[in-house]
Amino acid sequence: MLSPVLLLLSFFSIAQLKSPEDFLGYKIGSRYTPHWKIVSYFQYVAQTAAATVKLQQYGETNEHRPLYLAFISSPENTSNLESIRVNNLRLANIAKDKMMPSETAPVIVWLSYNVHGNETSSSEAAMLTLFALVDPKNVQTKEWLKNTVVIIDPCINPDGRDRYVNWFNSVVGSSYDPSTDAREHREPWPGGRTNHYNFDLNRDWAWQTQVESRQRMIQYNQWMPQVHVDYHEQGINSPYYFAPAAQPFHEAVTQWQRDFQVTIGKNHAKYFDKNGWLYFTKEIFDLFYPSYGDTYPIYNGAIGMTYEQGGGPAGGLGAETGEGDTLTLYDRAIHHYTTSLSTIEVSSLNAAALIKEFRKFFNNAVSGMIGEYKTYVIKNNPADAERISSLLKLLDKNAIEYGTGSGNGKGFNYSTGKEDAFTIATGDIIVNAAQPKATMVKVLFEPQSKLVDSITYDITSWALPYVYGLTAYASKQSINTGAGILHDTVRNVSTDAYGYVIRWQGTSSARAVVQLLKQGVKLRFSERPFEINGQSFARGSVIIIKKGNEKFSNTLWQMVSKACNESNIRMNAITTGMVDKGYDLGSAKVHPMKVMKVALLTGEGVGSNAAGEVWYFFEKELGYPVTLINANDFSRVKWNDIDVMILPDGNYRFLSDKTSSDQFTQWIRNGGHVVALESAVAQLSKQDWSVVHLRKDDEKDTIGKKDPYLLLKSFENREKDEIPATTPGSVFKVDIDNSHPLMYGYPNYYYTLKMDNTIYDFIKEDGWNAGVIKKDNQVSGFVGFKLKKKLKDGLVFGVQDMGRGSVTYLSDNVLFRNFWENGKLMFCNAVFMVGQ
Ligand SMILES: [Zn+2]
Numbered sequence: 001m002l003s004p005v006l007l008l009l010s011f012f013s014i015a016q017l018k019s020p021e022d023f024l025g026y027k028i029g030s031r032y033t034p035h036w037k038i039v040s041y042f043q044y045v046a047q048t049a050a051a052t053v054k055l056q057q058y059g060e061t062n063e064h065r066p067l068y069l070a071f072i073s074s075p076e077n078t079s080n081l082e083s084i085r086v087n088n089l090r091l092a093n094i095a096k097d098k099m100m101p102s103e104t105a106p107v108i109v110w111l112s113y114n115v116h117g118n119e120t121s122s123s124e125a126a127m128l129t130l131f132a133l134v135d136p137k138n139v140q141t142k143e144w145l146k147n148t149v150v151i152i153d154p155c156i157n158p159d160g161r162d163r164y165v166n167w168f169n170s171v172v173g174s175s176y177d178p179s180t181d182a183r184e185h186r187e188p189w190p191g192g193r194t195n196h197y198n199f200d201l202n203r204d205w206a207w208q209t210q211v212e213s214r215q216r217m218i219q220y221n222q223w224m225p226q227v228h229v230d231y232h233e234q235g236i237n238s239p240y241y242f243a244p245a246a247q248p249f250h251e252a253v254t255q256w257q258r259d260f261q262v263t264i265g266k267n268h269a270k271y272f273d274k275n276g277w278l279y280f281t282k283e284i285f286d287l288f289y290p291s292y293g294d295t296y297p298i299y300n301g302a303i304g305m306t307y308e309q310g311g312g313p314a315g316g317l318g319a320e321t322g323e324g325d326t327l328t329l330y331d332r333a334i335h336h337y338t339t340s341l342s343t344i345e346v347s348s349l350n351a352a353a354l355i356k357e358f359r360k361f362f363n364n365a366v367s368g369m370i371g372e373y374k375t376y377v378i379k380n381n382p383a384d385a386e387r388i389s390s391l392l393k394l395l396d397k398n399a400i401e402y403g404t405g406s407g408n409g410k411g412f413n414y415s416t417g418k419e420d421a422f423t424i425a426t427g428d429i430i431v432n433a434a435q436p437k438a439t440m441v442k443v444l445f446e447p448q449s450k451l452v453d454s455i456t457y458d459i460t461s462w463a464l465p466y467v468y469g470l471t472a473y474a475s476k477q478s479i480n481t482g483a484g485i486l487h488d489t490v491r492n493v494s495t496d497a498y499g500y501v502i503r504w505q506g507t508s509s510a511r512a513v514v515q516l517l518k519q520g521v522k523l524r525f526s527e528r529p530f531e532i533n534g535q536s537f538a539r540g541s542v543i544i545i546k547k548g549n550e551k552f553s554n555t556l557w558q559m560v561s562k563a564c565n566e567s568n569i570r571m572n573a574i575t576t577g578m579v580d581k582g583y584d585l586g587s588a589k590v591h592p593m594k595v596m597k598v599a600l601l602t603g604e605g606v607g608s609n610a611a612g613e614v615w616y617f618f619e620k621e622l623g624y625p626v627t628l629i630n631a632n633d634f635s636r637v638k639w640n641d642i643d644v645m646i647l648p649d650g651n652y653r654f655l656s657d658k659t660s661s662d663q664f665t666q667w668i669r670n671g672g673h674v675v676a677l678e679s680a681v682a683q684l685s686k687q688d689w690s691v692v693h694l695r696k697d698d699e700k701d702t703i704g705k706k707d708p709y710l711l712l713k714s715f716e717n718r719e720k721d722e723i724p725a726t727t728p729g730s731v732f733k734v735d736i737d738n739s740h741p742l743m744y745g746y747p748n749y750y751y752t753l754k755m756d757n758t759i760y761d762f763i764k765e766d767g768w769n770a771g772v773i774k775k776d777n778q779v780s781g782f783v784g785f786k787l788k789k790k791l792k793d794g795l796v797f798g799v800q801d802m803g804r805g806s807v808t809y810l811s812d813n814v815l816f817r818n819f820w821e822n823g824k825l826m827f828c829n830a831v832f833m834v835g836q
Contacts (some may be wrong), residue, residue, distance in 0.1 A: 014049050014136050020127040028124050029330025030759035032165040032317070035065055035158040041127050042154055042292070044129050049134045052145070059215030062196035067157035068211065069219060072133045073149040077106055079662040080368040084149060085485045086109075091355065092224050092301060092362045094399065103359060105349040109630050110151040110225035110302075110343055112293055113336075115202045115232070117160020118192035121332035122231035128333065129340040131648035141341070144348035149420045151223065157194075157201050157212060170315060176317035179328045185314045190608035193313065197620075198612025199818070203289075205296035206444065208397045209616075209718045220300075221399045226354040227303045230293025233312040237282025239278035241285060241308035242268045245294065249287045251450050251657070252439045253298055253763055256357045260303050260350070263731050267346040271338050286453035289458035290443045291817075299439045301361040303354070305343075326640075327777045361439075368434030371442035373388040374478040377411065379471040380427035383747075385540070386506030387468045387567065388429065390821050393484065394464075400437045400444075403481030405430035411475030412447055414465040415749075417779060422473050447474055449782050460754065460783025462819075464545060465531055466731045466751035469822030490568045494557030497573040499585070501537055502564065504745045507621055507821070508830040512585065513542050513565040513593075514624045516831075519559060522548035523593040525833065527741070530582025531718060532574045540744025540833060542593065543585060545577065591836050596643045596673075597785045598831060603630030608651035610677065613815040614648055617824065635660050639667045644831050649678035649813070655687065665689060669803030675830045691767040691800045692809050695759045695790070712804025730781025734771040734796050741833040742770045742799055742808060745825045751779065752796055753820055759794035760811060769807070771797030797826070799834055806835035 021027050021040050031042075046055035052075055064378055071081055088108060090101030113122040122823035130152060133141045141687065147572065155161055164187065168796050179185075190198050204213045234241065243261035265281050271586050272279050278280040278781045285306050297304030311319070311332040312660045318328040347354060367373060380388060395402055405424045412422040424430070433441050443449070446463050494500075502509055504525070516523060524543045564571045577585035585631075598618070600610040611628075618626040626646075629637060634654040645667075653661035665687075668674060676684050685692045734744045734750045743750075750771060762769050775792050783791070808830040814823025 002274050014134075016030035017045070017048055017131075017134060017136065019131050027330070028128055029121075029328055029333050029655075030317070031122065032168060032329070033124060033127070034160050034165055035123075035155055038123055038127060038154050039068060040730045042068060042130065042687050044284035045130055045134055046070065049104045052134055053130075054078060054081060058219050058473065061159045061212055063159045065162070067156075067158070067215060068154065070152040070154070071132060071149060072130065072145065072152065073106065073712070074145045077149055077734060078146070081149070082366070082446060082593065088224055089222070091359050094362075095773060100778050101359070102351075105354055105355055105665065106147050106149050106440050107227065107354045108149045108151065108223060108225040108243070109227040109347045110153070110220075110223065110229070110297075111340055112153045112156050112605055112615060113231045114154070114161050115156040115230060115293060116193045117157045117162070118164040118187060119231070119309075119490070120161060120164060120234035120525055121233060121311060121315075122328055122830075123155045123310055124329065124333040125336035125340060126152055128337040130154075132337075132341060135342075135614065141344070144344050145443075147351040148344060148788070149349045150344055151225065153216070156216065159196045160192040160194055162192075164313065167192070170522075172317065174553065178318050178320040180314060184316045185319055185825035187313050188311060189604045190612070191313060194608065194612065197616040198608045199616065202232075202293055203291050203817055205293060206291040206398065206440075209818040211691050214397070216226040224296065224340070224710070225302050225587055226358050227343065228293065228297035228305070229340070230304075230306050232308045233315070233332065233432050234308040234310055236310050236314050236319055236327060237314060238310040239280055240272065240310065241280055241283075241306070241337075242339055243305040243307075244281050245306070246286045247281050248288075249444060250295070250299075252443055253287050255305055256360075257298055260354070261305065261355075261375045262688060263350065264303065264343060268339050268342045277335065288449070288460070290440070290462065298415060298656040299443050300437070301358050301439070307336065307339050324430055336517050341801055350517075350772045362436050365438035366434055368438070368478060370438035371433050371446065373412070373446060373474040373476060374433050374476045375409070375411070376431040376433070376441070376445045376474045377405070377409070377424060377475060377479070378429040378431070378465070379422075380425065380429065381471055383505055384470055386469060386508045387821055389487070389568070390472065390507070391464060391468045392429070394489065398437060398440055398444075400431065400441055401435045401481070402429050402431045404428065405479050405482055409473070409475050409477050409479060410476070414447060414463070414470075414471060414472045415475070420473070424479070429485060430479055430747060432478065432481050434478065435459050445474065459755070459781070461729060461731045461753070463780050466780060467753060467820055467822065475660065489653075490565060490570055492561040492564050492571045494561040494571070496557070498575050499543055500545070500557070500560055500571040500573055500575060501532075502542040502569065502571055503537060504542055505825070507744070507828070508567040508569050509542075510825060510832070511622050512569055514565070514622050514832065515563040516544070517593065517595050519679075520595070521556070521559060522554065524585070524590050524592045525593050525836075526583065526585075528582050528589050531580040532576065532581075535572055535574075537572075538582075538745065539739065540741070540829070543590065544804050545585065594643065594831065594836060596832055597627075597641055598625070598644045598646065599627045599629050599637070599642045599721075600646045601631045601634070601648070601650070601652070602628045603632060605631050605653060607678075610813070612648065613818055614646055616818060617685045617815055617827065621818075621824070622828070635663075639663065639672070642667075642672065644673045644675060646677045646831070647674065647680035647684075652680060652683055654684055661687070665802075668805035668807065671804040673805055673831075673835050675810065675827075676807065677810045678755075678813055681760075684764070684807065684809070685760065688804070690807075691763050691765065692795065692798055693761045695761055695794050728782060729753055731779050732773050732791065732796075733777040734778075735774050736797070737769065739835070740768050740770045740799065742768075742797060742826065742829050744760075744829050744833055747769060750826070751822065752814075753816050754791065757790060758792055758811055759796065759811070761799070762793075762795055763798050763800070767798055767800040769795055770799055773797070801835070808834050
């Protein structure tokens with residue numbers, strides 16, 4: 001209880017509460033507000049209006065900018081925030097205390113601004129929204145806050161925002177130039193959309209590969225809002241977009257969630273109509289892929305929505321639209337501010353219904369009413385240990401429950417695509433669908449998500465057993481989960497031995513191995529399986545013996561055990577170099593492993609997300625140095641300093657320059673190794689030296705011949721007519737030659753995420769068909785019917801030997817958004833094993 005004097009003082013200071021304009025010294029929209037100033041304003045308001053605003057720092061970005069959440073509600077709610085939070089988790093059946101919740105609870109509305117850094121107007125709007133909620137003169141918002149807790153994340157992606165804002169401020173004149181030809185409307189590579197590592201944070205909600213998402217989702221799962229809005233911007237000529245969303249909806253989206261999106265949309269329309277603003281609904285922005293800022297909240301029981309203002313990266317402070325109007329940052333911010341308040345208003349007016357339906361969502365979840373499959377069983381194959389461990393981390397991040405089990409059952413076998421019998425063994429993982437996160441379980445595990453034949457914004461398959469390359473069953477029987485899985489921590493104790501062997505099975509073993517390489521430890525790997533001391537080792541197993549490592553004398557084994565312990569993998573002692581089966585360790589079939597100096601082409605012309613995926617993988621997952629070289633500097637490369645050059649998805653002009661491309665091929669012939677991904681493969685395939693050739697599209701020639709009327713298309717169906725020849729990201733089973741170094745550590749198949757219709761002819765000579773699609777091998781996701789016929793009997797992954805060097809062709813993205821876990825080892829093989 002505050003003393004009367006203090007109370008009076010605090011009332012006085014609130015009455016003086018500065019608007020963003022008063023605080024910043026300029027009107028919102030007239031300048032860009034850098035992130036630190038947005039933070040300053042939030043800190044100022046939290047200090048001045050402490051009774052109604054709590055500010056919490058929840059993390060830090062790669063570039064060390066702070067991440068904040070502001071909690072705004074009535075003084076009464078604000079002083080009870082923690083009990084509101086706990087009660088809300090009880091409503092969701094997530095609270096560990098299992099106590100009955102109160103259903104007369106405030107509704108929680110979470111507003112996330114500026115996830116795409118160069119969609120800048122929303123963080124400006126966040127300051128206006130905060131002020132409107134706290135401004136003592138605004139009686140209306142005080143009414144709403146009686147039954148509403150508003151959570152504001154003023155900027156999800158500060159590094160991206162400041163990259164844009166700092167650049168814009170450096171190129172704009174004393175007043176802005178509305179001509180869209182002006183340089184201030186042409187953002188340079190890589191743009192501010194993504195985070196530091198060029199990751200799109202609005203694709204990362206479920207996977208949480210990035211530090212911003214990981215830290216935010218810890219908070220999200222502790223709060224579980226009833227309403228969530230993700231603020232964006234789109235092309236400058238598009239009117240404002242708000243809910244209801246577009247088809248396809250995932251079938252897991254409930255009728256209430258669909259209906260309430262309409263309620264919210266109508267409330268927004270009221271304000272937009274009053275101001276004469278244009279808007280659209282029900283188009284483009286679908287609800288399917290689970291890792292967006294609208295779908296993820298939906299699959300977690302909230303009304304999740306995307307709002308899109310026109311303007312986007314090209315808008316600057318003001319820009320001329322196609323209709324000849326000037327759209328300003330102020331306009332854009334005001335629109336987002338309007339939908340912010342309208343969302344809070346409509347949520348407050350419907351608070352009781354939102355809470356009731358939220359409760360129902362989670363009661364249905366725990367009673368096993370969600371989805372046709374009741375249990376998912378993941379077999380604990382020893383060779384899958386690293387990928388299983390990664391999967392469990394993903395389930396933990398999403399608060400999905402799992403455990404062990406026993407007994408027999410029947411279910412959809414992800415490998416065979418058929419209904420098969422299974423026996424649950426010790427260590428197998430059981431995920432029962434009856435749990436609070438039942439909808440997430442369904443969406444992430446179901447073998448085939450239902451999708452009407454429609455255009456979608458993103459990939460259509462992400463079933464986890466394919467992503468992680470695991471043996472698994474989806475069963476319609478409910479199998480109870482028993483004891484929890486123990487995450488065992490490997491503690492290797494090194495004793496003196498002839499040597500040690502590290503199994504090559506995933507990112508963790510690769511990380512341990514490259515840490516040792518980096519420190520100058522001499523390593524070898526076997527191209528054949530072998531058995532020693534009763535232990536069997538697969539191809540690619542890495543061997544460390546004392547020979548060649550004399551300089552480390554008695555610290556060698558400590559270095560090995562440290563590297564293995566840090567990666568949580570086992571080092572296996574051997575007492576002899578003479579094998580029981582296979583080739584002895586002194587054989588020529590056991591190769592020394594070279595320290596690879598790796599370069600990555602990046603910059604203008606290269607796909608920024610693709611380059612970012614490789615950059616991030618080396619820095620954050622492997623901990624191995626990589627030199628980033630701008631593709632435009634190709635002619636200045638010091639070739640002697642590079643062993644491996646990585647060409648991510650991109651457009652490589654040097655290939656059409658005779659001098660540069662001659663240097664390139666000369667370097668390969670002298671022992672250089674190229675790893676080409678996605679479209680880089682297509683470009684290399686056009687070089688006269690390449691043994692890989694793009695499959696010719698024969699569909700176009702035959703389509704009119706069979707039925708001439710097929711050529712007649714209706715104008716209004718123009719978007720749909722594209723569908724038969726597209727694959728918006730679906731899963732194919734690839735047959736692989738796992739005797740080739742590119743495929744060490746894999747069984748004889750791999751599930752690939754196919755993003756386009758590209759496929760190559762089998763290599764006829766001077767190369768290896770390491771991964772091919774044979775007949776009818778699509779296992780999940782949506783593929784247009786024309787494409788289905790085409791995507792067979794072709795090459796996806798191949799290697800060309802060239803002089804003393806090699807070119808590895810990875811035509812599908814094996815590092816997709818860094819969550820396609822099973823592709824990462826193939827990438828490591830391409831860099832560290834191929835051509836050794
Ligand atoms: Zn966006």
